[in-house]
Amino acid sequence: MKKQSFKNHIRYYTPHHFVYYPIIITFLAFSMYFIFTTQDKLIWTFISAVFVVLFWLAFMIRQHYALTLQNRIVRLELRYRYFALTWKRFEDIEDQLNDDQIFALRFAPDEELKGLIEKTLLKNLSGTEIKKAIINWKGDYQRV
Numbered sequence: 001m002k003k004q005s006f007k008n009h010i011r012y013y014t015p016h017h018f019v020y021y022p023i024i025i026t027f028l029a030f031s032m033y034f035i036f037t038t039q040d041k042l043i044w045t046f047i048s049a050v051f052v053v054l055f056w057l058a059f060m061i062r063q064h065y066a067l068t069l070q071n072r073i074v075r076l077e078l079r080y081r082y083f084a085l086t087w088k089r090f091e092d093i094e095d096q097l098n099d100d101q102i103f104a105l106r107f108a109p110d111e112e113l114k115g116l117i118e119k120t121l122l123k124n125l126s127g128t129e130i131k132k133a134i135i136n137w138k139g140d141y142q143r144v
Helices: 014-037 041-086 099-105 110-123 127-133
Strands: none
Touching: 014 041, 041 099, 041 110, 099 110, 099 127, 110 127
8 A cells, every 4th residue: 555645645435536426427517408408498407406416415425424433533543642642631632622633633653743732732733734744644544
């Protein structure tokens, strides 16, 4: 597996991103074309609406369940790592960090994690700034 970094950490799911979505978008484009080029505008408007709903539902359902679970796991992992490194509870400072910051911190290796948390609390770094500050990227190869 390719070594993960800031530049390549985004992951695509081939059946969704490169098969299902292009097919739905193509069908949607054709149905919208037929709205303007045929006499049956009402039926083609309805068909277009169905494709929009199918696109939206597929995206929302796939994302919602997987990301909700992933977010919980990332929080638990960070709590465990922080406690193992500092013998302090992460929950005591967790409310001072937003989700974007917490999720970015998961890419920091143990030797950089405590310093990055302190720097984030002090300077209110964004998730992107945290990711860019990581020197030895800790890849997350099992995420959704």
